[in-house]
Amino acid sequence: MEFEGEKMTEPILKVESLTGGYSPRRPVLHNVSFDIRPGEMVGLIGLNGAGKSTTIKHILGLMKPHDGGVQVNGVALEENQERYRSAFAYVPETPVLFDELTVEEHLKLTGMAYNVDGSVFEDRKERLLAEFQMTAKRGAFASHLSKGMKQKVMIMNALLSEPPLYIIDEPFLGLDPLGIRSLLERLVEVKQKGSAILMSSHILATVEAYCDRFIVMHHGVVAAQGNLEEVCAAAGTEMRSGGLEDAFYKLVTGDRS
Numbered sequence: 001m002e003f004e005g006e007k008m009t010e011p012i013l014k015v016e017s018l019t020g021g022y023s024p025r026r027p028v029l030h031n032v033s034f035d036i037r038p039g040e041m042v043g044l045i046g047l048n049g050a051g052k053s054t055t056i057k058h059i060l061g062l063m064k065p066h067d068g069g070v071q072v073n074g075v076a077l078e079e080n081q082e083r084y085r086s087a088f089a090y091v092p093e094t095p096v097l098f099d100e101l102t103v104e105e106h107l108k109l110t111g112m113a114y115n116v117d118g119s120v121f122e123d124r125k126e127r128l129l130a131e132f133q134m135t136a137k138r139g140a141f142a143s144h145l146s147k148g149m150k151q152k153v154m155i156m157n158a159l160l161s162e163p164p165l166y167i168i169d170e171p172f173l174g175l176d177p178l179g180i181r182s183l184l185e186r187l188v189e190v191k192q193k194g195s196a197i198l199m200s201s202h203i204l205a206t207v208e209a210y211c212d213r214f215i216v217m218h219h220g221v222v223a224a225q226g227n228l229e230e231v232c233a234a235a236g237t238e239m240r241s242g243g244l245e246d247a248f249y250k251l252v253t254g255d256r257s
């Protein structure tokens with residue numbers, strides 16, 4: 001995959017005037033729009049209940065928009081399910097694994113689903129097991145893993161398939177410091193190879209350090225979006241290293257004094 005420059009590259013994810021939620025009479029999201037292009041890491045941030053997970057559920061195709069829509073890889077879900085779904089891997093906030101399968105069997109299943117096999121599968125699998133300190137646990141059943149280890153299996157599954165788009169919901173919570181570092185190093189690597197990443201997190205310092213752009217959600221609307229300079233300008237705060245937290249605070253409290 002080649003990254004041809006931001007302006008020329010088509011977005012891999014396009015959320016366009018999305019209004020949606022759990023009940024048609026009470027939308028949670030109002031007119032949400034943003035794009036993510038190959039080679040970008042974008043941070044989705046907002047207070048509890050701002051609408052981040054609901055946005056992600058719409059992108060995953062688990063909820064139907066009331067208005068507007070989502071395109072992945074240039075198509076809407078109803079236009080071409082296979083093209084839409086095969087373009088991304090999703091890492092949920094809470095791991096979802098098969099209790100009776102081992103770590104290695106989970107990776108194998110993902111490999112089969114995404115047509116990663118033979119020596120490519122073996123190489124990727126061994127590298128991931130080593131990087132995430134899971135080699136000794138390769139034969140362990142999911143039900144026997146710790147919370148963070150389960151999260152690592154979800155992350156390894158996503159990385160194994162090397163998709164054009166990663167959707168990652170609050171990935172750092174269960175991970176130990178080595179796991180966080182391995183994940184961030186890997187995300188930088190896949191981004192440099194041209195993948196796009198949408199990452200939702202409350203850890204603003206990490207989001208600021210690693211993401212190219214930010215989407216600040218508040219009460220179901222996009223309160224601001226752009227790079228650090230643009231988000232600080234929208235908030236009326238000083239653009240400086242560590243400035244995302246100030247800008248965020250102003251945007252979500254309305255305190256622009």
Ligand SMILES: Nc1ncnc2c1ncn2[C@@H]1O[C@H](COP(=O)(O)OP(=O)(O)OP(=O)(O)O)[C@@H](O)[C@H]1O
Nearest residue numbers: 021022023028046047048049050051052053054055
């Ligand atoms: N299953 C559901 N049914 C009805 N309303 C829901 C459901 N899940 C979430 N909501 C509501 O939708 C709104 C947005 O919630 P959402 O889960 O998208 O927030 P979030 O930004 O992901 O928050 P958090 O940081 O706590 O994960 C909230 O008002 C919440 O109460």
